[in-house]
Amino acid sequence: MYKIVRKEQLSEKIYLMDVVAPRVAASCLPGQFVIVKIDDKGERIPLTICDYDREKETVTIVFQEVGESTILMKNLEVGDGFEDFVGPLGCESELCHESKEELEKKNILFVAGGVGTAPVYPQVKWLHENGYDADVIIGARSKDIIILEEEMKKVAKNVYVCTDDGSYGFKGNGCDMIKELVGNQGKKYDLVVAIGPVIMMKFTSLLTKELGIKTVVSMNPIMVDGTGMCGACRLVVGGEVKFACVDGPEFDGHLVDFDGAMKRQRMYKTQEGRAILALEEGDTHKNGGCGCGGDK
Amino acid sequence: MQVDMFKRVPVREQEPKVRATNFEEVCYGYNLEEAQAEASRCLNCKNARCISGCPVNINIPAFISQIKEGNIEQAYQVISEFSALPAICGRVCPQESQCEKYCVRGIKGDAVSIGKLERFAADWATQNNIMPKGSEEKNGKKVAVIGSGPSGLTCAGDLAKLGYDVTIFEALHEAGGVLVYGIPEFRLPKKKVVAAEIEKIKALGVKIETNVVVGKAVKIDELIEKEGFDAVFIGSGAGLPRFMNIPGETANGVMSANEYLTRSNLMKAYLDDYKTPIAAGTKVAVVGGGNVAMDAARTALRLGAEVHIVYRRSEEELPARVEEVHHAKEEGVIFDLLTNPKEILVDEDGNVSGMVCIKMELGEPDESGRRSPVEVPGSEFTMDLDTVIMSLGTSPNPLISSTTTGLEVNKRKCIVVQEETGATTKAGVYAGGDAVTGAATVILAMGAGKTAAKGIHEYLTK
Ligand SMILES: Cc1cc2nc3c(=O)[nH]c(=O)nc-3n(C[C@H](O)[C@H](O)[C@H](O)COP(=O)(O)OP(=O)(O)OC[C@H]3O[C@@H](n4cnc5c(N)ncnc54)[C@H](O)[C@@H]3O)c2cc1C
Numbered sequence: 001m002y003k004i005v006r007k008e009q010l011s012e013k014i015y016l017m018d019v020v021a022p023r024v025a026a027s028c029l030p031g032q033f034v035i036v037k038i039d040d041k042g043e044r045i046p047l048t049i050c051d052y053d054r055e056k057e058t059v060t061i062v063f064q065e066v067g068e069s070t071i072l073m074k075n076l077e078v079g080d081g082f083e084d085f086v087g088p089l090g091c092e093s094e095l096c097h098e099s100k101e102e103l104e105k106k107n108i109l110f111v112a113g114g115v116g117t118a119p120v121y122p123q124v125k126w127l128h129e130n131g132y133d134a135d136v137i138i139g140a141r142s143k144d145i146i147i148l149e150e151e152m153k154k155v156a157k158n159v160y161v162c163t164d165d166g167s168y169g170f171k172g173n174g175c176d177m178i179k180e181l182v183g184n185q186g187k188k189y190d191l192v193v194a195i196g197p198v199i200m201m202k203f204t205s206l207l208t209k210e211l212g213i214k215t216v217v218s219m220n221p222i223m224v225d226g227t228g229m230c231g232a233c234r235l236v237v238g239g240e241v242k243f244a245c246v247d248g249p250e251f252d253g254h255l256v257d258f259d260g261a262m263k264r265q266r267m268y269k270t271q272e273g274r275a276i277l278a279l280e281e282g283d284t285h286k287n288g289g290c291g292c293g294g295d296k
Numbered sequence: 297m298q299v300d301m302f303k304r305v306p307v308r309e310q311e312p313k314v315r316a317t318n319f320e321e322v323c324y325g326y327n328l329e330e331a332q333a334e335a336s337r338c339l340n341c342k343n344a345r346c347i348s349g350c351p352v353n354i355n356i357p358a359f360i361s362q363i364k365e366g367n368i369e370q371a372y373q374v375i376s377e378f379s380a381l382p383a384i385c386g387r388v389c390p391q392e393s394q395c396e397k398y399c400v401r402g403i404k405g406d407a408v409s410i411g412k413l414e415r416f417a418a419d420w421a422t423q424n425n426i427m428p429k430g431s432e433e434k435n436g437k438k439v440a441v442i443g444s445g446p447s448g449l450t451c452a453g454d455l456a457k458l459g460y461d462v463t464i465f466e467a468l469h470e471a472g473g474v475l476v477y478g479i480p481e482f483r484l485p486k487k488k489v490v491a492a493e494i495e496k497i498k499a500l501g502v503k504i505e506t507n508v509v510v511g512k513a514v515k516i517d518e519l520i521e522k523e524g525f526d527a528v529f530i531g532s533g534a535g536l537p538r539f540m541n542i543p544g545e546t547a548n549g550v551m552s553a554n555e556y557l558t559r560s561n562l563m564k565a566y567l568d569d570y571k572t573p574i575a576a577g578t579k580v581a582v583v584g585g586g587n588v589a590m591d592a593a594r595t596a597l598r599l600g601a602e603v604h605i606v607y608r609r610s611e612e613e614l615p616a617r618v619e620e621v622h623h624a625k626e627e628g629v630i631f632d633l634l635t636n637p638k639e640i641l642v643d644e645d646g647n648v649s650g651m652v653c654i655k656m657e658l659g660e661p662d663e664s665g666r667r668s669p670v671e672v673p674g675s676e677f678t679m680d681l682d683t684v685i686m687s688l689g690t691s692p693n694p695l696i697s698s699t700t701t702g703l704e705v706n707k708r709k710c711i712v713v714q715e716e717t718g719a720t721t722k723a724g725v726y727a728g729g730d731a732v733t734g735a736a737t738v739i740l741a742m743g744a745g746k747t748a749a750k751g752i753h754e755y756l757t758k
């Protein structure tokens with residue numbers, strides 16, 4: 001069993017957990033993910049690694065309650081554990097391979113959407129630890145779903161918060177914020193890393209293409225094994241079929257077929273919806289997720 | 297029991313109509329009386345040709361004569377000297393092209409039912425808690441085995457019997473490789489057979505660490521340099537699915553057979569109380585004609601679909617075992633032979649709505665001796681479908697080869713080894729099974745595991 005040693009509720013539907021997983025904690029890098037399984041009957045759920053502590057041998061995961069399995073997951077407490085916790089899976093972020101000189105020349109902007117803030121955090125932190133500070137936009141529908149703002153401020157150069165409804169920070173979505181920074185404030189960026197709901201990554205990539213800024217996105221398709229064995233996670237990038245679990249999860253945002261990816265994410269939507277209804281038994285079902293369909 | 301020496305004792309099976317709706321095992325196997333009757337047909341040949349037909353050279357007449365005498369435990373011990381997984385081999389080996397093909401009885405009648413007798417002895421051992429004999433002494437040397445499929449399990453078991461301290465590293469959450477994620481319950485029961493056989497290997501002292509993806513969580517070089525393993529065996533299989541690269545293939549409802557079978561077998565999606573979903577489909581085409589295609593088709597059938605096998609050659613060329621094709625037909629799978637997909641039709645929501653196929657005819661034989669299919673011009677037609685399962689074969693995952701220094705692979709990504717020892721191009725590292733041959737069979741993988749165990753033993757004692 002992989003024990004939970006810390007649990008925090010970051011917002012109404014977003015939770016953070018530190019899980020003891022020595023082999024994963026020893027080898028993981030920013031950009032990679034794990035697959036967790038609650039018990040014998042559970043499904044395999046992919047989650048991006050949000051932080052890790054090599055000494056304490058823990059890995060931090062953050063998830064949003066969106067489906068039956070994530071509801072069961074949030075009911076786990078400190079002292080409980082996951083039956084299975086496998087990783088690190090996927091490729092590390094490209095940034096990990098760049099030299100100090102290359103990084104120093106770069107202006108990087110991270111765009112985090114909703115629960116996507118979690119996977120952005122380890123990358124910003126990793127850069128910080130390597131002597132490089134990046135700008136970060138944290139965007140969400142409204143104030144109560146902004147997470148990790150304080151943590152992010154400690155490792156980023158500037159953190160820009162924006163909400164669709166204007167309840168906190170700049171009023172507008174991530175794209176509006178980019179336009180504000182690049183257009184009005186005259187900021188220059190060489191790289192944008194956008195992580196969040198697929199629709200948000202799509203529009204961010206469309207905008208950055210116009211602005212001529214290289215863009216990396218992190219895809220979260222449906223997965224089963226996470227090792228390249230099933231092809232459930234396939235998506236089209238630059239006209240070629242890729243397996244997100246082994247070729248990704250990060251891809252060039254200007255090449256990803258986002259519309260195709262969104263269709264594939266809907267594959268089990270109705271089945272999952274029914275399972276949730278069965279679980280909530282009669283409660284008025286209100287899908288509070290960001291609509292991304294993933295559990296990230 | 298009356299025995300006709302020219303005919304094998306029939307084995308009891310679930311009725312086709314009934315079994316097409318459940319996941320219980322199709323074949324019930326022999327009981328003691330039936331097994332002894334069938335065993336009495338064995339001529340106990342001096343120069344037993346069946347043995348040379350067996351990839352692990354089980355002393356077949358020896359175990360059969362023990363069954364004849366009613367000494368089932370001894371029969372099991374004879375088999376387990378040669379094979380670590382007899383209950384599995386008895387069920388899934390292609391005996392008709394191995395041991396049974398050479399049986400003298402087969403010249404003038406039915407060959408002795410060697411597979412069913414092997415299964416009987418192995419099941420009897422499980423039911424009576426008989427364990428294989430292990431080694432009394434440990435030799436203090438550590439061997440890492442990557443992958444818990446038949447090759448890894450066999451290699452681990454053989455090395456443990458020689459006194460090695462063996463740890464298996466498995467990427468998935470459950471041990472067994474294809475035996476648990478690929479081959480369905482109705483052909484190979486997971487708890488009763490696979491888990492029980494794995495328990496026997498653990499009883500020899502083998503440790504199994506699941507959820508470890510070698511190449512990601514730990515590299516082979518680290519296993520040797522940091523974790524103190526003296527040798528490594530790679531039995532990581534050939535798990536990478538192929539697709540056809542035809543239009544529409546990323547639509548919802550197009551799956552690899554690996555995905556479909558993994559959801560159903562490993563994740564038990566066919567049982568209500570398991571959480572993993574499966575879009576079972578109502579009208580399903582399985583593209584391909586191998587064992588994997590038959591398993592996917594028969595699974596879809598049990599999940600309630602109308603199922604078509606779409607295969608571009610004719611029945612004679614079907615690579616699946618005869619028994620599997622026969623069972624699939626009995627259960628109601630429809631065979632659309634000499635048919636090849638051209639395009640998958642997709643509706644506006646991204647779901648499969650049909651598949652355009654073309655009729656084929658057999659042309660001249662190709663290098664492999666099989667007559668290669670050619671399209672019949674103008675014979676395109678459309679099948680209405682909601683699910684397409686691609687079962688076109690698999691290839692080895694490059695994860696290990698790409699993260700290990702000095703390990704040579706060929707152009708098909710298969711690991712290159714010395715046939716007699718299983719040694720790779722990297723000192724102390726051995727490999728076998730599908731990772732070396734590409735997708736093959738359980739027994740060949742076991743044979744390779746055995747060879748490598750011998751090779752490793754020689755390497756570590758020289
Ligand atoms: C659906 C299906 C039906 C079949 N039916 C038959 C049949 O009837 N008869 C027959 O003889 N053969 C059959 N086969 C073929 C047979 O199952 C295989 O040839 C055999 O299992 C190969 O054994 P293996 O040990 O080489 O690999 P596998 O059984 O593939 O096991 C490899 C294991 O290694 C693990 N692994 C891979 N990479 C890593 C890594 N990096 N780190 C850790 N672990 C890793 C995998 O998760 C897997 O568990 C069938 C195959 C399939 C898919």
Ligand code: FES
Nearest residue numbers: 226228230231245
């Ligand atoms: S999740 Fe199965 S191949 Fe990627």
